[in-house]
Amino acid sequence: RLAIADSNEAAQQNLEHRTGTSIEAIKQAFLENLFFVQGKPVALATKHDYYMALAHLVRDRMLYRWNGTAESYTQDRCRTVCYLSAEFLMGPHLGNNLINMGIYDQVKAAMEELGLDFEDLLAQEVEPGLGNGGLGRLAACYLDSMASLEVPSLGYGIRYEFGIFEQGISQGWQIERTDKWLRHGNPWEVARPEWATEVMFGGHTESYTDAAGDYRVRWVPSQEVLGTPYDTPILGYQVDTANTLRLWKAEAIESFDFEVFNQGDYYGAVEEKVSSENLTKVLYPNDETLAGKRLRLKQQFFFVSCSLQDMFRILKGQTIPVEEFHEKFSIQLNDTHPAIASAELMRLLVDEYHLDWNIAWEITQQAMAYTNHTLLPEALEKWPISLFGSLLPRHLEIIYEINTRFLELVRMRFPKDSARLERMSLIDESGERYVRMANLACVSSHTINGVAKLHSELLKQTVLKDFYELFPEKFCNMTNGVTPRRWIALSNPRLTKMVTEKIGEGWLKELEKTKQLESLATDSGFQDEWHEMKSAAKRELAGRIHQQFGVLVDPTSMFDVQVKRIHEYKRQHLNALHIVTLYSQLKQNPQMEILPRTFIFGGKAAPGYHMAKLMIKLITSVGEMANKDPDLRNQLRVIFLPNYNVTNSQRVYPASDLSEQISTAGKEASGTGNMKFAMNGALTIGTLDGANVEIRDAVGAENFFLFGLTADEVAKMKFEGYTPRDYYLGNPYLKDAIDLIASGHFSHGDGSLFQPLLDKLLYQDPFMLLADYQAYVDCQRTVSKAYQDQRRWLEMSILNASRMGYFSSDRSVQEYCQRIWKVSPAPVDIDRYIKVSG
Ligand code: GL9
Structure with a gap:
């Protein structure tokens, strides 16, 4: 074995030189990187050069653990979690890596000694926005926890060249710009062209009899694409483990197109190359719903096929027989986006490795588990048969075969129930025929989970009811x-320092330890510190808002924040109705005193989701009127923060007083922003939806502002017939708010601008804003009163932060490990591997 540092003293020294973490070593490495990596003299270096020089020295120090981990896992042939996800919303790496490696303070000091602004350096990083929102961010949190818990794991996904679009606001409307996150290079990834895999598309299938006389099928594709993995190390916190995020980039297979098929047709060949590379060009920016887009299905199959083939490569490297696939790997499907994995695994096992169908099916089922992330029926992925069959002809055959056998089982269990058969079939035959990906995922998985208690219950009662009745043992909840x-240590250093001073180190690994702060909740000295911590974060955010938009906000006002994707079910427009109500009352009663509030919104709307874009326009329009109106005497500000992303969110949570979690009950599967707010001491105003229910149980009902219909009440009301207009006619405040918007008051007299939004509320209101309006406004009044009792508010804030231990992703991942993955930690001791001196 070739050891980097062996008995050779010079090599040992060189290694230490590249991995040393003293302030002096860091300064030296930084200057060397500027010179040798960036190729710049100090006189010409830009901020970005400084960032890259820093990133590279951090990377060097990570590689030590990364290589050690790889070696350890290979030698021990550990059981490994493969987390398959079309999205990983990692956020900026630099600060997080410094925290997890435990060198944040040294590096900060080193940079400051060099006369550089450390915060400014961190801010240079363009975050990899390879996800839409909660689902992709959850995958990122789980990678962090798996590494921190020393669980061998691989994240598999797509290396989109353009991530989620960059949002701008122009005249109050959202505009989209492409996210060119790779423009200046990505110091955190390593390309592994030696592990590139080929992926087939299109064509047809053929049957043949092999040498042994067995019937076999082969797939003759019409297109082949090469997938190259790009690996990013994922450090655990205060451990030697560094796992891998492996993202696939599509490229043309040169030999295939250039030499054989396109002789003499240079432009044709280049076109083929371009079309192959288009595969991983861009992340689809839809939230929850996705139309049947051909390229999207190609992306899904592409990364799934690359990932599964990669697993077989690993098996082979460790001389593990393919029959033991499911013992080596536990595959988690993050929603249905990678659900094609079961058909692809069947194809590989049956067609390529020539396993018997039943054995292959056993392996597949034992390898896969499926997480559902939404109840919105329009979000259940389905692909038109014609599209599916033209792209994946062999997989369609395999799905038909799985379906035939599966429906046989259903028929046996539920005789003479043809409606049930139709509902459970992997093929929707009610009109145009479709492949139903959720049904495929349910049939092929050993475990199916929802993402919060309520969500998991509703899954069993609604969208997956039939599957629950057939396979009750498969279902579980993983909140x-x-x-x-990231969400405390990195985002909120002030809070982190305070907590560590009180309860010592260790709580960032075992968040339940923050319970110890409870006893300080009524301690006025601690409350004062807490207040100063929160105020400082608010002043910082206020400073940014002033700098960016020229709007002055009062840091002593209550920061009332709703940040998340813009969607009707999340009801940002309910929040807006409340603001309009306050606005109108202030206008009508010039003497009126209210609790001064700064309403902060942030979030992207899917580019094709017109109603969501109109909701943004409504918020910015109300802001435009309110922020400049002297009649309001600075009691009300409305800010829309453009381009809400991980980077920006880290500045928002610590500065928030009130967390808006106001979705229609039964619609938000879990929510995760709700957790980040509460951990940072914001109080929640929320409905009994998603994880809000469990957060309220944890922090105590008396420390949570609850309002609104329950999921059962919503369902009952819908069932019995809901007429939103009655609420409008029956509630003068609601009527006043809606009428004011309809009058064109916020749209320069244009009464038609918001008509589509108002009409939808008055005549359909599928998310029951009008039914919840009064309860919400009343609850907000309770919030204002509570805020005026600052001592009580601080107590509640401290109690919230100290009771959120359960919502650490470490707890979630531990539950997945025990209940679903059946995998245990495999600690890495890097000294055993790389530092073999003498
Ligand atoms: C989501 C749910 O809507 C959230 O409630 C949930 O917290 C997350 C993670 O489980 O998953 N499902 C989903 O499609 N999105 C979610 O946030 N949407 C995006 O990621 C944009």
């Missing part, structure tokens, strides 16, 4: 969690 490393 979401978020990593305290």
Whole structure:
């Protein structure tokens, strides 16, 4: 074995030189990188050069653990979690890596000694926005926790060249710009062209009899694409483990197109190359719903096929027989986006490795588990048969075969129930025929989970009811969690310092330890510190808002925040109705005193979701009127923060007083922002939806502002017939708010601008804003009163932060490990591997 540092003293020294973490070593490495990596003299270096020089020295120090981990896992042939996800919303790496490696303070000091603004350096990083929102961010939190818990794991996904679009606001409307996150290079990834895999598309299938006389099928594709993996190390917190996020980039197979098929047709060949590379060009920016887009299905199959073939490569490297696939790997399907994996695994096992169908099916079922992330019926992925069959002809055959056998089982269990058969079939035959990906995922998985208690219950009662009745033992709940490393330690250094001073180190690994702060909740000295911590974060955010938009906000006002994707079910427009109500009352009663509030919104709307875009326009329009109106005497500000992303969110949570979690009950599967707010001491105003229910149980009902219909009441009301207009006619405040918007008051007299939004509320209101309006406004009044009792508010804030231990993603991942993955930690001791001196 070739050891980097062996008895050779010079090599040992060189290694230490590249991995040393003293302030002096860091300064030296930084200057060397500027010179040798960036190729710049100090006189010409830009901020970005400084960032890259820093990133590279951090990377060097990570590689030590990464290589050690790889070696350890290979030698021990550990059982490994493969987390398959079309999205990983990692956020900026630099600060997080410094925290997890435990060198944040040294590096900060080193940079400051060099006369550089450390915060400014961190801010240079363009975050990899390879996800839409909660689902992709959850995957990122789970990678952090798996590494921190020393669980061998691989994240598999797509290396989109353009991530989620960058949002701008122009005249109050959302505009989209492409996210060119790779423009300046990505120091956190390593390309592994030696592990590139080929992926087939289109064509047809043929049957043949092999040498042994067995009937076999082969797939003759019409297109082949090469997938190259790009690996990013994922450090655990205060451990030697560094796992891998492996993202696939599509490229043309040169030999295939250039030499054989396109002789003499240079432009044709280049076109083929371009079309192959288009595969991983861009992340689809839809939230929850996705139309049947051909390229999207190609992306899904592409990364799934690459990932599964990669697993077989690993098996082979460790001389593990393919029959033991499911013992080596536990595959988690993050929603149905990678659900094609079961058909692809069947194809590989049956067609390529020539396993018997039943054995292959056993392996597949034992390898896969499926997480559902939404109840919105329009979000259940389905692909038109014609599209599916033209792209994946062999997989369609395999799905038909799985379906035939599956329906046989259903028929046996539920005789003479043809309606049930139709509902459960993997093929929707009610009109145009479709492949139903959720049904495929349910049939092929050993475990199916929802992401919060309520969500998991509703799954069993609604969208997956039939599957629950057939396979009750497959269902379980895995309430979401978020990593305290990014969402507390990195985002909120002030809070982190305070907590560590009081309860010592260790709580960022075992968040339940923050319970110890409870006893300080009524301690006025601690409350004062807490207040100063929160105020400082608010002043910082206020400073940014002033700098960016020229709007002055009062940091002593209550920061009332709703940040998340813009969607009707999340009801940002309910929040807006409340603001309009306050606005109108202030206008009508010039003497009126209210609790001064700064309403902060942030979030992207899917580019094709017109109603969501109109909701943004409504918020910005109300803001435009309110922020400049002297009649309001600075009691009300409305800010829309453009381009809400991980980077920006880290500045928002610590500065928030009130967390808006106001979705229609039964619609938000879990939510994870709700957790980040509460961990940072914001109080929640919320409905009994998603994880809000469990957060309220954890922090105590007396420390949570609850309002609104329950999921059962919503369902009952819908069932019995809901007429939103009655609420409008019956409630003068509601009527006043809606009428004011309809009058064109916020749209320069244009009464038609918001008509589509108002009409939808008055005549359909599928998310029951009008039914919840009064309860919401009343609850907000309770919030204002509570805020005026600052001592009580601080107590509640401290109690919230100290009771959120359950919502650490470490707890979630531990539950997945025990209940679903059946995998245990495999600690890495890097000294055993790389530092073999003498
Ligand atoms: C989501 C749910 O809507 C959230 O409630 C949930 O917290 C997350 C993670 O489980 O998953 N499902 C989903 O499609 N999105 C979610 O946020 N949407 C996006 O990621 C944009």
